[in-house]
Each structure stands twice: as structure tokens, then as C-alpha cells.
Amino acid sequence: MPACSSPSYMASQAWLSQALSPSQSSHAVPVINLGRLKKDPATRALVIQDIVRACREWGCFQVVNHGISKSIMKGALEAASEFFELSAEHKEVFTSTDIRQPVRYDTSSRDGISRARSFLKHYANPLEDWVQFWPMYPPTYRKKIGEYAVEIQRVSMQLMDAILQGLGLRPMYLQEKLEKGMQFLALNNYPQFSHQDDRIGLAPHSDYGFLTILLQSSPGLEVMPHKDNSWKAIPAIPGALHVHIGDHLEVLSNGQLKSLVHRAILNPAEARISIASIHGLSMDEKVNCAKELVDDHHPKLYRGSSFHDFLDFLPSNIEYKRFVESLKIDGA
Ligand SMILES: O=C(O)CCC(=O)C(=O)O
Numbered sequence: 599m600p601a602c603s604s605p606s607y608m609a610s611q612a613w614l615s616q617a618l619s620p621s622q623s624s625h626a627v628p629v630i631n632l633g634r635l636k637k638d639p640a641t642r643a644l645v646i647q648d649i650v651r652a653c654r655e656w657g658c659f660q661v662v663n664h665g666i667s668k669s670i671m672k673g674a675l676e677a678a679s680e681f682f683e684l685s686a687e688h689k690e691v692f693t694s695t696d697i698r699q700p701v702r703y704d705t706s707s708r709d710g711i712s713r714a715r716s717f718l719k720h721y722a723n724p725l726e727d728w729v730q731f732w733p734m735y736p737p738t739y740r741k742k743i744g745e746y747a748v749e750i751q752r753v754s755m756q757l758m759d760a761i762l763q764g765l766g767l768r769p770m771y772l773q774e775k776l777e778k779g780m781q782f783l784a785l786n787n788y789p790q791f792s793h794q795d796d797r798i799g800l801a802p803h804s805d806y807g808f809l810t811i812l813l814q815s816s817p818g819l820e821v822m823p824h825k826d827n828s829w830k831a832i833p834a835i836p837g838a839l840h841v842h843i844g845d846h847l848e849v850l851s852n853g854q855l856k857s858l859v860h861r862a863i864l865n866p867a868e869a870r871i872s873i874a875s876i877h878g879l880s881m882d883e884k885v886n887c888a889k890e891l892v893d894d895h896h897p898k899l900y901r902g903s904s905f906h907d908f909l910d911f912l913p914s915n916i917e918y919k920r921f922v923e924s925l926k927i928d929g930a
């Protein structure tokens with residue numbers, strides 16, 4: 599049975615006791631114009647440099663001019679929102695605590711980490727393998743989420759190619775495996791913040807894949823950038839997508855890039871939807887440190903692991919460590 603899971607969570611008390619108001623740093627999260635990747639080689643090289651700098655300093659960036667139409671993005675948010683508005687009986691068909699189900703709906707009450715969210719999680723790539731398992735209601739769900747998923751998968755391929763080239767790996771590194779790789783969608787639904795509630799919708803964690811590409815209907819995502827340890831709110835720039843690094847890119851890059859700790863805060867102005875698309879290799883494929891990035895001066899820092907290993911790790915992760923912590927080679 600195919601697997602469907604949660605991210606690798608990391609919610610130590612230290613993180614949780616941080617002040618809830620993010621710092622108002624003058625340095626905004628980098629915004630990358632992805633259209634410039636397709637220009638002349640010199641321009642492409644500059645964009646790749648900007649992306650890798652953002653990955654190193656922030657662990658995340660936003661992308662604009664990525665080629666996904668506003669109507670496809672809006673359609674996906676609408677389909678997600680309509681799903682969560684369905685009556686309980688339509689959603690509960692997908693309710694399961696079994697993280698290996700191909701489609702899974704759940705609410706905070708059953709998940710020790712989400713404080714105030716319901717979510718629907720399922721696979722999306724290749725679409726023809728998965729779409730048959732997706733909800734049939736709302737009737738536009740499969741079409742709208744399917745169109746969005748295909749476009750996001752395309753953007754993820756461009757981003758991985760740029761990031762891996764920026765690390766000095768050859769063009770198209772892992773391309774075939776990424777094309778057939780896993781795309782895992784988490785559609786999240788958060789209530790509007792009311793002053794009696796805890797403001798945290800989803801506790802701090804990192805995602806297990808290479809990259810997460812996230813679309814939010816309104817602000818609420820906060821990140822802990824690598825360059826300074828304080829929460830930063832990610833603005834919801836119209837048309838932009840947020841991108842961050844997951845645990846498996848930390849492994850593949852042999853620690854040159856680090857996965858990003860992030861959380862979701864409830865929005866006081868309105869209920870909020872986000873769609874996270876997590877990209878990795880296929881479920882049984884082990885992710886190892888790229889051998890080109892390992893040498894006498896840069897010993898291999900992590901053990902290889904697959905998505906299945908991640909699923910096996912989850913039940914034992916009672917202290918909510920990042921998955922990647924469990925992969926570190928002692929003494930390396
Ligand atoms: O809702 C958000 O902004 C974050 C969602 C998230 O981190 C996840 O689904 O893994």
C-alpha cells in the first residue's frame with residue numbers, strides 16, 4: 599500500500615517558547631524571477647547564484663514569473679477550500695490515522711503536532727497513477743488540483759536543476775529520477791485566529807523532501823532563516839510561490855544546504871488555506887550525499903534513507919526531532 603505521511607516535525611519546547619511576534623527585520627525573504635533562468639547563460643548563472651545564496655542564508659525564497667497562471671493558482675485554492683467546506687461525511691471517508699494510506703484527511707484532534715488545522719494529504723506525481731484515489735467532491739477537485747500539481751512539478755524540476763548546478767553538480771543531475779519522483783500534496787485548512795486560541799496552527803517542523811513549494815491564501819507561514827535565529831513572517835505576495843529546503847536536500851548536498859524550520863500561525867483576519875507540495879525521489883529510492891560533494895575535507899555527514907525510512911521513523915519521533923537529525927553519522 600502506498601504511503602501518505604506527515605512532515606518531519608520538530609517542536610522542542612525551546613522553539614515553542616519563542617515570542618510569537620516575528621521580528622520585523624528590514625531584510626525581506628529573497629524574491630527570484632524564475633523567467634530569467636531561461637535567458638542567456640550569463641543571466642542564468644546569476645539567477646542560479648541568487649537562488650543558492652538564498653538557500654544558504656535563508657533556507658527559502660519566493661519565486662515569481664514561474665509560468666503558472668493566476669487562474670490555476672486561484673483554482674487550486676478554491677478547490678481546496680471547497681473540499682474543507684464539505685460536510686463531515688464527505689471528508690471522513692478519507693479519515694485515517696494510518697500514515698500509509700494514499701489519501702488521508704485528519705484534524706488536529708488526532709495529530710499531536712497540528713494545533714488547529716485540518717488537512718488532506720495525497721500523492722500527485724505521476725498524476726495518472728494517483729488521481730483516481732483523490733476526492734470526487736467537490737466535482738472540480740481533480741481537475742483543478744491536477745492542473746496545479748502538474749505545473750508545480752514542472753517548477754520543482756527547474757528549481758532542483760538550478761540548485762544542484764549551483765552546488766557544482768552537472769546539469770540535469772538526478773533529472774530522470776526526479777521526473778518519476780514523488781510529489782506529495784498537503785492541503786491545510788486553518789481557522790481564523792480568535793483571541794481565546796493558541797496562535798499556532800502548525801508547530802515548528804522541517805519537511806522531509808528535497809523542496810517544498812507552498813501557496814498560501816493569506817499570510818500565516820513563518821520561517822526560522824539560517825542567517826538569524828528569529829521567526830520571519832512570509833508575506834503572501836500575489837502570484838508568488840514560497841520555496842524551502844527539506845531534509846533530503848540537506849542530505850544530498852552533504853550539509854551544504856540545511857532544511858528550513860517553519861510553522862503556521864493563525865491569521866486574525868480570516869481563515870486560511872495553504873497547499874504545500876513536497877518533492878523527492880520515489881518511495882523506495884534512497885537519498886544519499888552526492889558523491890561529488892564528498893571528499894577528504896568534506897566527509898559524508900548523513901546515512902542514506904528513503905521515504906519509507908522516514909515513515910518508519912515517524913512513530914518513534916516522540917520528541918519531534920527533524921528527520922535529518924536521525925541520519926547524521928556519529929563523529930563525521
Ligand atoms: O500552512 C503553512 O503555511 C505551512 C504548511 C506546512 O508546513 C506543511 O504542510 O508541511
Ligand SMILES: [Fe+2]
Pocket residue numbers: 605803804805810860874
Ligand atoms: Fe511543512
